[in-house]
Structures are given as structure tokens and as C-alpha cells.
Amino acid sequence: MSGYSKARDQRVADEHIGNVMACRTCRTMTDHETLQNLGGMCHPCFQHYCNPEPLTGPPMTADEKREILARVRSLIVPGALADKMRAK
Ligand SMILES: [Zn+2]
Numbered sequence: 001m002s003g004y005s006k007a008r009d010q011r012v013a014d015e016h017i018g019n020v021m022a023c024r025t026c027r028t029m030t031d032h033e034t035l036q037n038l039g040g041m042c043h044p045c046f047q048h049y050c051n052p053e054p055l056t057g058p059p060m061t062a063d064e065k066r067e068i069l070a071r072v073r074s075l076i077v078p079g080a081l082a083d084k085m086r087a088k
Pocket residue numbers: 023024025026027028041042043044045046
């Protein structure tokens with residue numbers, strides 16, 4: 001009785017372990033098909049691999065850069081700091 005049960009448990013365990021392997025990045029047990037398709041990684045790791053940095057939007061245009069430069073230049077007034085210090 002118990003021999004049969006043990007054999008069945010072993011068979012179920014073998015079957016289960018046979019179909020999954022640890023993800024090479026996070027060690028999460030993942031099925032063979034997924035690992036095969038995603039280069040040995042689970043879904044979350046693969047997504048992180050494909051897109052490690054959150055998107056910050058499109059790069060600035062030349063006009064936007066010029067506008068920022070002009071704004072910074074308008075803040076830098078020669079002598080302004082010296083005037084402030086003299087005012088004290
Ligand atoms: Zn993973």
C-alpha cells in the first residue's frame with residue numbers, strides 16, 4: 001500500500017521537477033519551454049533584461065535645449081552676486 005503511494009509520489013515529483021528548472025537570474029522554478037524561449041530566464045527577468053531602465057520619454061529637441069540654455073544664461077547676470085554681497 002504505502003509502497004505504491006511512495007512510488008506514485010516519486011513519479012509525480014520526477015515529472016514535476018523534470019518540467020521545471022531554476023531561472024538563471026532569480027532562481028525561480030520555471031518550466032522548460034519558457035526557459036528555452038527566453039534564454040534561460042523567467043518572464044519577469046526577461047522583461048527586465050529587455051527593458052532595464054524605465055522610459056523617460058523622447059529626447060529633447062534642439063529648440064528645447066536652446067530654450068533651457070537661454071533660461072540658464074538669463075539667470076547668470078555678471079556682477080549680480082557681487083551686488084548681492086555688497087547689499088548686505
Ligand atoms: Zn527569473
